[in-house]
Amino acid sequence: MKRICISLIVLLSLSTFAGKRETIWPKGKMPDFQETQIAAMTDEAGQEGFKPQDHRTAYLEWFDAPAKEVSNGACMILISGGSYMCCCDVGLIHTWNEELTKLGFQCVNFVYRTPRPEGLPIYQSAWEDGQRAVRMVRSEARKRGFDPEKIGAISMSAGSHLALMLATSSQTRSYEPIDKLDTVPCHINWAIVNAPAYGTTDGETGTPAIRDGYGVDVQLSKAFQFDSKTCPMSLHHGGLDPYTPCTSTQVYRQLRRMNIPAELHLYPDVGHGAFGFERGVEFMRQMGFMGKVESDVELMSRFTSDEAVAEKIHQEIWPEGKMPDAQEHQCHPYLEWYLPKNVKTKAIQIIYSGGGYYGNNPDGFEVVPARRYLNELGMTVVEVKYRTPRPTPESGLAKHTSAWEDIQRAVRVVRSQAAERGLDPERIGIMGSSAGGHLTLMGVTSSKHQSYLPIDDIDKLPCNVQWGIGIYPAYSLTDGIDIENVGGGNADDAILVPEFSFDLATSPMLFIHGDSDGWASMNSVKAWEKMRSMGIQSELHTLATRKHCFQYAAAPGTGSYTWLDRIWEFLSTKGFNK
Numbered sequence: 001m002k003r004i005c006i007s008l009i010v011l012l013s014l015s016t017f018a019g020k021r022e023t024i025w026p027k028g029k030m031p032d033f034q035e036t037q038i039a040a041m042t043d044e045a046g047q048e049g050f051k052p053q054d055h056r057t058a059y060l061e062w063f064d065a066p067a068k069e070v071s072n073g074a075c076m077i078l079i080s081g082g083s084y085m086c087c088c089d090v091g092l093i094h095t096w097n098e099e100l101t102k103l104g105f106q107c108v109n110f111v112y113r114t115p116r117p118e119g120l121p122i123y124q125s126a127w128e129d130g131q132r133a134v135r136m137v138r139s140e141a142r143k144r145g146f147d148p149e150k151i152g153a154i155s156m157s158a159g160s161h162l163a164l165m166l167a168t169s170s171q172t173r174s175y176e177p178i179d180k181l182d183t184v185p186c187h188i189n190w191a192i193v194n195a196p197a198y199g200t201t202d203g204e205t206g207t208p209a210i211r212d213g214y215g216v217d218v219q220l221s222k223a224f225q226f227d228s229k230t231c232p233m234s235l236h237h238g239g240l241d242p243y244t245p246c247t248s249t250q251v252y253r254q255l256r257r258m259n260i261p262a263e264l265h266l267y268p269d270v271g272h273g274a275f276g277f278e279r280g281v282e283f284m285r286q287m288g289f290m291g292k293v294e295s296d297v298e299l300m301s302r303f304t305s306d307e308a309v310a311e312k313i314h315q316e317i318w319p320e321g322k323m324p325d326a327q328e329h330q331c332h333p334y335l336e337w338y339l340p341k342n343v344k345t346k347a348i349q350i351i352y353s354g355g356g357y358y359g360n361n362p363d364g365f366e367v368v369p370a371r372r373y374l375n376e377l378g379m380t381v382v383e384v385k386y387r388t389p390r391p392t393p394e395s396g397l398a399k400h401t402s403a404w405e406d407i408q409r410a411v412r413v414v415r416s417q418a419a420e421r422g423l424d425p426e427r428i429g430i431m432g433s434s435a436g437g438h439l440t441l442m443g444v445t446s447s448k449h450q451s452y453l454p455i456d457d458i459d460k461l462p463c464n465v466q467w468g469i470g471i472y473p474a475y476s477l478t479d480g481i482d483i484e485n486v487g488g489g490n491a492d493d494a495i496l497v498p499e500f501s502f503d504l505a506t507s508p509m510l511f512i513h514g515d516s517d518g519w520a521s522m523n524s525v526k527a528w529e530k531m532r533s534m535g536i537q538s539e540l541h542t543l544a545t546r547k548h549c550f551q552y553a554a555a556p557g558t559g560s561y562t563w564l565d566r567i568w569e570f571l572s573t574k575g576f577n578k
Contacts (some may be wrong), residue, residue, distance in 0.1 A: 081157025129520025199247030213246025354434025437473025
């Protein structure tokens with residue numbers, strides 16, 4: 001990628017790091033030695049008087065141990081990127097060390113040989129250095145006060161390609177043993193992987209992904225072995241990264257096939273970079289890498305007040321006698337406006353629950369906390385109760401048809417009244433969970449698809465929305481049309497269901513999904529991939545070890561506890577809540 005190796009040269013004033021250095025190879029024993037390579041961060045290599053011949057050997061740089069009162073008995077290996085041409089992420093290494101040490105980790109900077117070796121795969125010498133470095137870190141665990149089986153890595157770009165090699169391929173020998181240290185295992189126990197480069201076959205020789213990671217002839221690089229020691233990961237990627245986020249989605253998919261806990265965090269409208277550090281911390285906390293996970297707290301107990309509400313207005317969705325496909329066994333649909341006392345945005349969020357299309361509850365944990373959260377932030381919320389249970393088999397209607405009619409009509413009703421309430425009729429979003437997530441995908445992707453015949457002037461208004469929020473959407477892939485996903489949605493023939501039109505009015509979405517959900521997180525991932533292929537930048541977060549209804553009760557400091565903040569951040573990123 002010819003990534004600019006002096007990208008953080010402004011940090012030259014920081015000079016070299018203050019930690020203790022240890023070279024990882026005995027003199028004369030370093031495999032595949034080449035005179036063209038050095039091991040140095042760019043702040044040091046850029047200094048006047050730098051002598052390459054004195055910096056040939058990869059090394060570890062140990063930072064100060066964390067204070068005893070916060071130490072968690074774990075170690076983090078920090079790995080810079082730089083296109084395998086240099087180690088340039090000086091600023092990230094400093095930031096990671098500072099933040100992770102405060103959290104109780106022993107940190108160590110790993111500096112590998114660059115530039116790319118001649119006549120070998122671009123990662124080969126770095127991989128050799130990496131396996132040796134992990135062995136050395138593990139061998140020093142007792143002396144430095146951490147658990148040899150609590151070793152993680154955090155990385156960027158080419159360094160993330162290297163981290164993936166360490167995380168997936170430790171049982172493949174990258175070099176011949178040279179001494180006793182090489183009997184020590186070289187696996188890592190988890191990884192936080194930012195913007196991994198060169199991971200798909202259209203870019204694995206060291207270029208941006210030629211076909212952006214898409215195409216029938218594009219696959220995940222076979223350099224990653226995914227062996228028996230493959231570890232849990234938190235994968236972070238920007239949706240506009242030319243070193244394609246398809247690397248992260250494909251790695252995530254393979255981890256799911258192996259039942260290895262993982263998180264995937266995909267960010268809209270940003271390119272190559274490290275994003276979501278706090279999500280990585282939440283991942284480590286959820287996995288127990290930072291110590292015992294706190295007890296779960298019920299979500300409804302955290303959001304108990306409607307004090308932020310100025311006015312509640314109950315309203316019919318359909319005029320009397322005009323509801324299409326009415327069936328006596330179904331509940332009566334309606335909507336309710338919740339207008340905040342302190343309006344801070346003209347945007348409107350429509351929210352409804354799941355329930356398998358057998359029932360739906362606008363007063364439950366899937367709706368009320370989000371409504372109260374957004375009301376407190378000054379946003380108008382409209383709750384919707386749509387018709388359930390499902391239409392009778394005799395009707396010939398799909399399970400979602402009457403609910404879809406209700407949502408299309410509800411959007412039109414809200415749009416028709418937005419201006420008179422001082423709100424923006426062109427800033428409306430929809431949000432649902434489970435079956436409600438499926439319904440949200442219907443509303444987002446298929447608003448040009450008429451679900452009922454017009455009945456009045458309101459139906460002359462469009463029913464498209466500007467965004468959608470899908471919380472663990474169910475029934476979205478063909479291996480789970482009416483059940484939990486067979487095979488977890490991981491198979492190539494598990495594709496998005498045909499009722500999603502992905503028409504020209506399809507809007508961006510935020511997806512949040514439990515990694516261990518039987519209504520699989522691949523429902524969200526594959527929808528995200530489809531939208532990105534259309535040029536629609538969406539956001540996605542999966543949560544390690546979490547199942548369906550992940551938010552019902554969650555431990556403080558984990559992603560399933562802070563998930564509501566992802567909604568406001570998404571709305572802010574896309575400019576919807578201005």
